[in-house]
Amino acid sequence: MSKSKWLLxxxxxxxxxxxxxxxxPGRNRYRGDHKLIILGIDGMDPxxxxxxxxxxxxxxxxxxxxxxxxxRLTTSTPPQSPVAWSNLITGLDPGGHGxxxxxxxxxxxxxxxxxxxxxxxxxxNLHLGSWVIPLGGGTxxxxxxxxxxxxxxxxxxxxxxxxxxxxxxxxxxxxxxxLAGMGTPDLRGGYGTFSFYTDDPTVQAGEVEGxxxxxxxxxxxxxxxxxxxxxxxxRKDWPPALVPFTVSVxxxxxxxxxxxxxxxxxxREGEWSDWVQVDFSLIPGLESVSGICRFxxxxxxxxxxxxxxxxxxxxxxxALPLSTPASLSRDLWRQVGDFYTQxxxxxxxxxxxxxxxxxxxxxxxxxxxxxxxxxxxxxxxKFHRGVFFFYFSSLDLNGHMxxxxxxxxxxxxxxxxxxxxxxxxESFYQQIDGVLGEVLRTLDSNTTLLVLSDHGFAPxxxxxxxxTWLLDNGYLALKPGANQxxxxxxxxxxxxxxxxxxxxxxxxxxxxxxxxKDGIVQPGREANALLDELGAKLLSVRDPANGVPAITRxxxxxxxxxxxxxxxxxxxxxxxxxxxxxxxxxxxxxxxRQLFEDNTYAWSGDHCMDYSLxxxxxxxxxxxxxxxxxxxxxxxxxxxxxxxxxxxxMMGHSVFQxxxxxxxxxxxxxx
Amino acid sequence: MALGTPxxxxxxxxxxxxxxxxxxxxxxxxxxLVMIVLFGYLSDQNAVRRAKDxxxxxxxxxxxxxxxxxxxxxxxxxxxxxxxxxxxxxxxPLAIIIVPMLALLIYCDRYMGSLPFQANQxxxxxxxxxKPEALDNIxxxxxxxxxxSAPAVHIAEDNEVAWRLVASGEGNYTVNVLxxxxxxxxxxxxSNNLAHLSECRLRGHLWQRLLECAEPALPANAPVRLLAVxxxxxxxxxxxxxxxxxxxxxxxxxxxALLFKFILGIEI
Numbered sequence: 001m002s003k004s005k006w007l008l009x010x011x012x013x014x015x016x017x018x019x020x021x022x023x024x025p026g027r028n029r030y031r032g033d034h035k036l037i038i039l040g041i042d043g044m045d046p047x048x049x050x051x052x053x054x055x056x057x058x059x060x061x062x063x064x065x066x067x068x069x070x071x072r073l074t075t076s077t078p079p080q081s082p083v084a085w086s087n088l089i090t091g092l093d094p095g096g097h098g099x100x101x102x103x104x105x106x107x108x109x110x111x112x113x114x115x116x117x118x119x120x121x122x123x124x125n126l127h128l129g130s131w132v133i134p135l136g137g138g139t140x141x142x143x144x145x146x147x148x149x150x151x152x153x154x155x156x157x158x159x160x161x162x163x164x165x166x167x168x169x170x171x172x173x174x175x176x177x178x179l180a181g182m183g184t185p186d187l188r189g190g191y192g193t194f195s196f197y198t199d200d201p202t203v204q205a206g207e208v209e210g211x212x213x214x215x216x217x218x219x220x221x222x223x224x225x226x227x228x229x230x231x232x233x234x235r236k237d238w239p240p241a242l243v244p245f246t247v248s249v250x251x252x253x254x255x256x257x258x259x260x261x262x263x264x265x266x267x268r269e270g271e272w273s274d275w276v277q278v279d280f281s282l283i284p285g286l287e288s289v290s291g292i293c294r295f296x297x298x299x300x301x302x303x304x305x306x307x308x309x310x311x312x313x314x315x316x317x318x319a320l321p322l323s324t325p326a327s328l329s330r331d332l333w334r335q336v337g338d339f340y341t342q343x344x345x346x347x348x349x350x351x352x353x354x355x356x357x358x359x360x361x362x363x364x365x366x367x368x369x370x371x372x373x374x375x376x377x378x379x380x381x382k383f384h385r386g387v388f389f390f391y392f393s394s395l396d397l398n399g400h401m402x403x404x405x406x407x408x409x410x411x412x413x414x415x416x417x418x419x420x421x422x423x424x425x426e427s428f429y430q431q432i433d434g435v436l437g438e439v440l441r442t443l444d445s446n447t448t449l450l451v452l453s454d455h456g457f458a459p460x461x462x463x464x465x466x467x468t469w470l471l472d473n474g475y476l477a478l479k480p481g482a483n484q485x486x487x488x489x490x491x492x493x494x495x496x497x498x499x500x501x502x503x504x505x506x507x508x509x510x511x512x513x514x515x516x517k518d519g520i521v522q523p524g525r526e527a528n529a530l531l532d533e534l535g536a537k538l539l540s541v542r543d544p545a546n547g548v549p550a551i552t553r554x555x556x557x558x559x560x561x562x563x564x565x566x567x568x569x570x571x572x573x574x575x576x577x578x579x580x581x582x583x584x585x586x587x588x589x590x591x592x593r594q595l596f597e598d599n600t601y602a603w604s605g606d607h608c609m610d611y612s613l614x615x616x617x618x619x620x621x622x623x624x625x626x627x628x629x630x631x632x633x634x635x636x637x638x639x640x641x642x643x644x645x646x647x648x649x650m651m652g653h654s655v656f657q658x659x660x661x662x663x664x665x666x667x668x669x670x671x
Numbered sequence: 672m673a674l675g676t677p678x679x680x681x682x683x684x685x686x687x688x689x690x691x692x693x694x695x696x697x698x699x700x701x702x703x704l705v706m707i708v709l710f711g712y713l714s715d716q717n718a719v720r721r722a723k724d725x726x727x728x729x730x731x732x733x734x735x736x737x738x739x740x741x742x743x744x745x746x747x748x749x750x751x752x753x754x755x756x757x758x759x760x761x762x763x764p765l766a767i768i769i770v771p772m773l774a775l776l777i778y779c780d781r782y783m784g785s786l787p788f789q790a791n792q793x794x795x796x797x798x799x800x801x802k803p804e805a806l807d808n809i810x811x812x813x814x815x816x817x818x819x820s821a822p823a824v825h826i827a828e829d830n831e832v833a834w835r836l837v838a839s840g841e842g843n844y845t846v847n848v849l850x851x852x853x854x855x856x857x858x859x860x861x862s863n864n865l866a867h868l869s870e871c872r873l874r875g876h877l878w879q880r881l882l883e884c885a886e887p888a889l890p891a892n893a894p895v896r897l898l899a900v901x902x903x904x905x906x907x908x909x910x911x912x913x914x915x916x917x918x919x920x921x922x923x924x925x926x927x928a929l930l931f932k933f934i935l936g937i938e939i
Contacts, residue, residue, distance in 0.1 A: 220828045221828070222826075222828060248831075251825065253824075255821050255824050256824060257833045264795055264797075266795060266835035267821070
């Protein structure tokens with residue numbers, strides 16, 4: 001080779017090496033040794049925490065509160081997890097990040113949709129008989145707006161790891177290591193759909209709230225059925241992809257062998273399987289989607305009952321984005337094996353639908369907590385610089401489901417179950433105390449620790465059916481002849497005579513002309529007068545059972561929200577009194593006959609109330625100067641720890657600085 | 672020495688470890704080298720060279736005389752016959768090489784195709800019998816360290832009994848199945864390392880036994896026709912992808928063979 005060619009080769013090699021070096025992790029990185037650890041504990045309640053600390057059940061939290069600081073953390077309006085965590089992530093209120101509730105509606109169609117993400121199929125397809133060839137890719141879109149704190153940190157070279165963050169699916173583009181949390185769908189696209197197979201003729205088959213009950217027959221001691229996976233967008237009409245499986249039942253013993261694809265395993269009655277990887281074929285031999293699920297053999301004799309968990313996105317081979325970088329979910333899988341990727345992993349719906357009983361549900365919930373701990377134990381020791389955030393879900397979901405077993409005033413209280421499981425929530429608190437203990441052992445003088453929750457908790461004794469109240473008081477009208485108790489999603493509503501409607505857990509909307517599809521309320525004076533009237537009337541509603549006000553705060557979003565997306569918000573956020581919450585049916589646009597109902601469901605604790613009644617917690621190993629810190633202060637606090645100014649539009653202040661003069665949460669009608 | 676029995680495991684012992692990928696790469700490179708040396712030794716190198724030269728000449732003719740269809744057509748015809756000639760001179764060495772290659776693949780698959788069980792991992796042991804009546808008269812005798820973690824599942828439709836076992840620690844266990852007055856052993860390996868694994872013991876079925884089993888056949892008069900354990904499949908982890916070991920093996924051994932072809936000047 002000539003000399004010039006050698007020189008050219010050398011130049012190319014030098015260029016490539018330089019390029020590679022510039023991309024190496026740690027290059028252009030923060031060189032300081034300051035560290036910030038954040039434990040995000042969904043639903044940790046300050047009252048319960050204080051009680052358990054006083055009883056000596058949470059020694060690590062007690063030590064942290066004693067040696068550092070412990071404050072109540074003002075939550076979001078409304079105090080719902082997707083909203084609250086979005087406040088924390090962005091430092092913005094819902095007007096800035098655009099998440100107002102679990103459920104939003106499209107005013108052009110009045111169709112509801114899940115608020116944090118949207119998965120869209122390809123826009124253009126080629127149809128060949130029963131096959132559909134997509135001419136482009138589908139999209140998964142994160143609907144939360146605003147710059148997450150970890151992107152700002154990474155822009156300043158601060159290495160950041162964020163695990164299981166809610167309201168971050170699909171994970172926003174980032175150089176940080178992030179794993180999506182609450183809001184991540186299962187493979188069928190919802191928040192989690194279980195399958196329950198039974199030959200019990202007394203169980204009604206069909207769809208239930210959280211899953212599907214599938215009738216099967218035991219023939220020659222064998223059950224053959226299909227596991228439903230994602231919709232097959234390569235087929236006309238999108239039939240679900242199915243995977244057949246068989247269960248061979250022992251004629252005498254309560255045990256069975258399950259065969260699915262190339263996997264075979266034996267389960268005893270009352271046992272859970274490990275994770276089972278399943279491939280759903282979309283185009284035979286060419287395209288398939290991988291999922292993971294767990295089997296629970298509830299009963300073998302006399303009736304066959306098999307529960308299969310929602311099919312989670314496979315972390316080793318994700319069909320939808322789960323992490324940044326994309327390889328992170330796979331790296332975690334290598335370290336800890338399969339894990340729940342579905343955002344709400346605890347199958348609360350299976351307990352509510354009676355498919356799992358309390359003991360069975362708790363087994364599953366404990367496994368979720370153990371999995372989260374395994375991921376924490378795998379990742380935390382690797383943290384040496386920058387910011388480490390880890391989210392724990394168990395106090396929230398189990399607070400929802402187990403409250404009735406520790407509160408004898410609750411309508412769903414059962415003394416027998418309470419004797420068995422009354423301390424279940426307490427044990428989940430103690431597990432979190434164990435995590436904190438591990439963190440405390442690693443703290444040094446260069447490390448700041450924040451332990452926080454997005455909101456607290458309260459009993460959910462009574463339901464208030466907001467849409468029923470609007471109907472009874474003439475603000476909402478049904479089509480002539482419509483049965484009040486039939487239909488949901490406002491199917492029977494006469495929009496031409498409707499001035500206001502409730503949607504979601506706390507949202508109250510006006511049927512506004514120019515915004516809603518068939519709006520009739522004129523924006524401006526008429527709308528304002530109607531809001532005044534609704535606010536005053538709703539604040540005066542008393543529960544006839546005890547004379548207690550059902551609603552203690554009506555927050556006008558035009559006044560409490562700031563930012564470009566405030567225009568999409570409900571007009572009022574309804575703040576229910578402690579013990580009260582919107583009824584399940586009214587949330588989705590239905591009209592139960594009763595205005596108030598006892599809550600006899602397993603879902604017995606809640607927080608979707610007046611934000612001032614359910615504050616979260618904030619603990620730190622440093623002195624917190626702010627007397628009333630809020631969730632919107634957390635992102636500024638994180639940035640300030642590394643000398644970074646607030647990001648665009650951030651409204652809070654570092655909690656380690658003197659208290660801010662005012663808060664944004666004051667512009668509401670309250671009692 | 673039976674092909675694939677544990678006694679022949681000295682072949683891989685020097686490099687056997689839990690680093691399956693390293694083992695696989697070393698094996699593939701050595702295979703590539705051995706294949707190319709064997710091909711050079713067994714083939715008529717002059718004949719191979721001549722056949723390839725003639726093919727090259729006809730390909731050159733196709734490129735040079737594109738404006739003369741008769742020449743191009745004739746060249747295509749000669750390419751076809753030249754290809755046949757090339758295949759003929761390559762057939763003998765390939766046919767000879769393929770026999771040890773196949774044996775090597777079967778042998779290595781017993782190490783690379785599956786993972787041994789881990790301690791405390793459920794182990795599914797299946798016995799398939801001739802008659803459904805025998806299902807109730809079959810039992811296990813377990814070695815120390817292995818226990819049943821669930822009652823046996825009797826599946827009359829398949830003449831099958833399935834047991835779930837669990838091992839308390841690593842070891843090369845023999846589970847004894849007692850049926851029809853006979854005691855039939857089945858190997859179960861619990862290990863964190865690369866290990867020689869046999870999924871089944873069969874009665875009869877010579878070819879299936881050669882391909883899938885690495886244990887002696889079940890006695891011809893045994894009431895059991897199959898004893899099997901399902902070891903978890905081993906995936907070779909290549910960062911963003913996982914794949915079967917055979918894919919890595921073929922790609923690396925082929926690349927290695929091509930490299931050694933140039934180094935050793937062997938014509939293939």
